[in-house]
Amino acid sequence: MFEAWVTVLISGLAMGAIYALVAGGLNLTWGVMNVVNMAHGVFLMLGAYITFMAWSYWGINPLFTIFLSFPILFALGALINRFLVRRTVGLASMLLTFGIFMVIENLAVVGFGGMYRSVRFFTGSYDVMGIFVSKPRIIAAGIAVAMSLLTYWFLKKTKIGVAIRAISLDRMMAEQCGVNTNQICTITFGIGAAQPAVAGSLMSLIFAFNPMLGRVFLVKAFAIVVLGGMGNFLGALIGGLTIGVVEAVIAFSGNLHLSEAAGFIIIILILLLRPSGIMGRRQ
Secondary structure, eight states: OHHHHHHHHHHHHHHHHHHHHHHHHHHHHHHHHOOOOTTHHHHHHHHHHHHHHHHHHHOOOGGGGHHHHHHHHHHHHHHHHHHTGGGOOTHHHHHHHHHHHHHHHHHHHHHHOSSOBOOOOSOSEEEETTEEEEHHHHHHHHHHHHHHHHHHHHHHHSHHHHHHHHHHHOHHHHHHTTOOHHHHHHHHHHHHHHHHHHHHHHHTTTSOBOTTHHHHHHHHHHHHHHHHOTTOHHHHHHHHHHHHHHHHHHHHTTOHHHHHTHHHHHHHHHHHHOTTOSSSOOO
């Protein structure tokens, strides 16, 4: 029984690492640009399909497809911000991105059909002293952690990263200091689209998926950002790991449907008890 619970915990942490990567992009666009990006989920879905197509049609190793999904979705996100999102503010931007979500999702249904796809490249489990851990989950989690750490380094150590953080703190002051806020926000939105795309590529190794994939993980991303605190990198990591473990434990106890509702439950509890999130600053 002990081994079973350890397996559940490791599995939950592995999924939590991927969830944190999904939420990282939403955290950027929401925390830096004050844009509630309702199209966030479809970027993840597109990443999954890029991996599926590159693997099934061209035989590319699925792990290498992240070098396709990241630049493709970065470019798409940058274009969406440049020509659409930049022209709106507040509620209008949320409604606009919701419209983008619906358009892309329905185009995916037309193009790919509604059937489930999967990338069966890594199979089996690692056995460590009677503790079995899914190979795809561990591999995907390792890449997700590396990607999150790379993003953290980028935000902390590069000029563009410093500019992104400056805008998140005070956009007007950043402009007065010479920061090209429009350009930086376009880069930010591009990164915000590319991160979930990489997560989608990784999730395609674990789950069967269809064009509706983005809906589920959009809710999870919001739950993680609310739980961890908007604009807080460490908060997103803690939030992702927490939701991953909670879902795994609830599912293991036999309440599979309740585990799917965990994100909604956590959003409600955090908004009631600590609206700023675990790591967020109280206003």
